[in-house]
Amino acid sequence: MAHVAFTPHLARYFPDLRAEVVAASDVAQLVVELERAHPGLAAYSIDERGSLRKHVNVFVDGRVVRDRESLRDALTPGSRVYVAQALSGG
């Protein structure tokens, strides 16, 4: 079970989004489970190919995911995941 938290910026589009615990063996499966709980959320983080969007990042236990294309970074019980956005803007 992984503990997932989100950038507050996502609350604008998903007001009910909170930190939660999700059963997933890797980041890709985590995204699938989150989409089940929050329809539409996946499309904010990944594109149609399942790749992480350019200005979105996911941290697992404090380190950025290595596999941005397929999100196969493994999760262990107790992994702490954070979905963040880049600081770009203007």
Next chain:
Amino acid sequence: MAKTAGSVKSSKAAKIGHVGQKVGRKDGPRLLLGTRKGVFVFTRRKKGWKLAHHAHSGNPIPYVFHDTRTDSTWCSIDHGHWGQKLARSRDGGATFEAVAEPKYPDGAEIKPGKPATLRYLWCLAPGHASEPNTIYIGTEPGALFATRDDGASFELVEGLWNHPSRHEQWFGGGRDEPGIHSIPVDPRDARRMLVAISTAGVFETQDGGANWVPRNRGLEAHFLPDPTVEVGHDVHAIQWCARKPDVVWQQNHCGIFRSTDGTASWKAVHEREKKGRRRLAFFGFPIAADAEDPKVAWIVPAEGDQRRQAIDGALRVMRTEDGGQSWIDLRHGLPDELAFDVVYRHALDVQGEDLAFGSTTGNLYWSEDRGDSWKELGHNLPPIYCVRFAP
């Protein structure tokens, strides 16, 4: 057609509302802006326009329009971080709900080996009057999508995506990949429509999108080894005369063109270079066609391809009343020095006697006398991408 998943969000969607006056249909005509910092909705007052709503604050809005068939206001959202999104308002822009955006299907490729993903929702267009639940969306990297159920789902228009010219002859013009920016549907025939692609050209279907043919005869692509290619033209914008849709106007990268035979052929109607005289009506992005008179259209010219800015520091609109044989310079009420405004292809609109345009420098202008004179509605708005009247 390949069907992609999508659903209209309801109870779990964030209702993106904001503080603003309550706008109902009694408020009459509206002016919609898609800007770098959100949607702006103006309502008509006796002496001008008043801001009623500012929605999607802070987010770039490539396109916004009002669909009179369903009394809905649609907009696309270009989230820098979260991807391309769609939204729709049923209350005049007071609140919007999210609509699942179209997705490129599995296996779709920009070119062999290069998977296609949605990069930009460039243009939204209503379907025929007889198909009120049909909306078309033009995208980068070059797919046309259609919804037949008011946004509950979208289908890739495969006939255009699979056109044999796409892999080798379409390319990005200003954007990284090809994009569809104009989608007029023939008011006489639901199965006939045009699309304009930057950079590929104009294409026509007469069978509801199953088959498409290029319609670029007479255009001049001076940036190509052969300027008269069948496919490869950088069309900036097209618009037809609503009353006589066989007359189509085009602002192209290489001048201004007009067709009087339903795009079977195009004729150059831009000003020709003449010694001793500055050419004004040539380069630009938007073009607006008079709904009634097929000989009347408006442009907002810019200096040229290498200097995309107002000509000589003066902002101007030009109007033709003779089918493009001559162009009238309209500058009353517009700045004539230190102006560097550029007006994007969707940022000029006409409705009856009214015109409005907005620029990349955040200036919004309105005319109620067909462009003879202009009033400023705002000077410090965000960069403006789209201006649309809503009846």
